[in-house]
Amino acid sequence: MIEVRNITKRYGHLTAIDRVTFRVDKGEVLAFLGPNGAGKTTTMRILTSFIPATEGTAHVAGFDCAEQPEEVKKRIGYLPETPPVYQELTVAEYLTFVGKVRGFSGTELRTAMERVMERLALGSVQHRLIANLSRGYRQRVGLAQALIHDPPVLILDEPTVGLDPKQIIEIRELIKSLAGSHSVILSTHILPEATAVCQRVVIINGGRIVAEDTPDQLSARLRRSEKISVTLKAPAADMMERFRDVAGVEHVLTTSDPRTVLIECALGKDIREDVARFAVGQNWGLLEMKPVSMTLEDVFLRLTQREDELPNSNETTMGERH
Numbered sequence: 305m306i307e308v309r310n311i312t313k314r315y316g317h318l319t320a321i322d323r324v325t326f327r328v329d330k331g332e333v334l335a336f337l338g339p340n341g342a343g344k345t346t347t348m349r350i351l352t353s354f355i356p357a358t359e360g361t362a363h364v365a366g367f368d369c370a371e372q373p374e375e376v377k378k379r380i381g382y383l384p385e386t387p388p389v390y391q392e393l394t395v396a397e398y399l400t401f402v403g404k405v406r407g408f409s410g411t412e413l414r415t416a417m418e419r420v421m422e423r424l425a426l427g428s429v430q431h432r433l434i435a436n437l438s439r440g441y442r443q444r445v446g447l448a449q450a451l452i453h454d455p456p457v458l459i460l461d462e463p464t465v466g467l468d469p470k471q472i473i474e475i476r477e478l479i480k481s482l483a484g485s486h487s488v489i490l491s492t493h494i495l496p497e498a499t500a501v502c503q504r505v506v507i508i509n510g511g512r513i514v515a516e517d518t519p520d521q522l523s524a525r526l527r528r529s530e531k532i533s534v535t536l537k538a539p540a541a542d543m544m545e546r547f548r549d550v551a552g553v554e555h556v557l558t559t560s561d562p563r564t565v566l567i568e569c570a571l572g573k574d575i576r577e578d579v580a581r582f583a584v585g586q587n588w589g590l591l592e593m594k595p596v597s598m599t600l601e602d603v604f605l606r607l608t609q610r611e612d613e614l615p616n617s618n619e620t621t622m623g624e625r626h
């Protein structure tokens with residue numbers, strides 16, 4: 305549904321994006337994840353035919369974003385970072401305006417408006433001025449304008465920025481409900497958003513794609529070893545050394561809790577039984593033992609920061625799989 309091939313965008317001497325390639329299939333929700341200035345908005349603007357790429361091609365539903373902008377725009381709903389709403393209009397007036405711009409009139413326009421107002425629960429505020437709405441409602445109005453022509457493709461640039469936690473959950477639920485019937489690109493710098501809402505994640509940094517996979521696979525690919533966290537009631541002073549005697553143990557790492565250690569072994573090995581037997585045999589009082597893996601946050605840090613900028617490796621691998 306969306307096909308981006310080797311697009312590069314230069315602003316003078318600055319290369320904002322550099323040979324970016326990815327695709328989004330029908331009904332798929334893709335997270336476009338990256339820190340500020342990574343090139344997310346530039347990519348969205350090329351896809352929505354707002355600006356041309358310097359090099360490379362982008363297609364939406366088979367239409368070329370540079371050569372056939374009208375066809376592309378018909379098939380895209382776009383919610384920019386700041387919703388393009390007119391404060392001095394009521395919700396109904398604004399959606400009527402957007403519907404007319406999209407070419408609707410009469411019954412068709414009324415049906416389209418009713419459909420989006422129901423989907424976004426805007427009925428109760430349809431006669432209120434947009435200026436007087438909460439940010440959450442304003443964002444819903446922004447989404448309504450993106451959906452009014454029922455486009456197969458939706459491009460949402462940081463759709464939850466500035467919302468409160470309840471509004472964030474509502475907007476994320478709504479985006480999830482669009483999966484299957486719409487292809488969605490969700491640009492975000494918020495990691496939990498990518499995992500909560502999207503089936504696939506593209507990570508962009510410094511204008512380049514540094515990873516592309518499902519959230520789980522990304523974590524798995526970057527995992528270099530299996531780790532288990534072991535908490536003891538009465539650890540011995542030389543516990544670190546002693547655990548190394550267990551067959552298969554490669555490293556023993558300290559944590560901020562003196563009773564807890566992280567034990568590493570080779571990928572694919574399961575040494576939990578041997579570690580448990582050993583701790584019990586030493587009478588150390590085994591309180592807890594659990595596998596530990598990288599969170600997407602760890603992966604993101606690894607991919608978007610240089611090795612010397614990374615926090616202590618013990619901490620980066622402390623996250624647990626959700």
Ligand SMILES: Nc1ncnc2c1ncn2[C@@H]1O[C@H](COP(=O)(O)OP(=O)(O)OP(=O)(O)O)[C@@H](O)[C@H]1O
Pocket residue numbers: 315318319320338339340341342343344345346347493
């Ligand atoms: N019109 C422009 N002229 C010159 N440089 C630009 C222009 N638009 C973006 N840039 C630069 O291109 C790079 C990528 O910007 P872009 O806005 O695409 O990043 P982003 O990932 O969307 O970041 P943010 O989340 O901060 O919006 C940045 O270095 C930015 O300063």
